[in-house]
Amino acid sequence: GAVVSQHPSWVICKSGTSVKIECRSLDFQATTMFWYRQFPKQSLMLMATSNEGSKATYEQGVEKDKFLINHASLTLSTLTVTSAHPEDSSFYICSARGTGTGNTIYFGEGSWLTVV
């Protein structure tokens, strides 16, 4: 079946640095990808919708200058957390649907970010 892969699975970074998380669709073309964030014991919150070749659409309250999203190809979207702070520590997860997947939305394995 279709697979969405995220990298890295775990990352620890220093406060003030930037971290890039990749989301790849391995066997289908993902015209749209979604980025979510999940804090402990909370639900997944949609951060932004990433469309291939165009600017991402951010949800209310999500700083687009802090969370940079790039969807340069049909198989890759990246989320860059710029100037990370401890409060950005969270589980970041992407999902995708594209040609050949029908109505199924596939999730990546998620990336745990810890900012120290």
Place this chain on the structure above:
Amino acid sequence: RKEVEQDPGPFNVPEGATVAFNCTYSNSASQSFFWYRQDCRKEPKLLMSVYSSGNEDGRFTAQLNRASQYISLLIRDSKLSDSATYLCVVNPTDNTDKLIFGTGTRLQVFP
């Protein structure tokens, strides 16, 4: 009011028990409904879609009441492997894949 609300639990049940989870959603125009399962520190995985007429998949039964904006999931003959968090998920519109997640209901099945 949250867009999707669930009882967080936890529900602690013995093996073989029947357990039911409820969920309400606020947007009456919502189009699609799902139950996802999320294991600790893992990504959510689709358990089943929820159809207006209700649907069953093995030990799992999902029902939708559009008038009450209410979704349910029934698990029969609980197994230890059913222990997880169950997420009620709603697609609020018909022209996007945007999903709104509930906070999840945690289920712990004990021997």
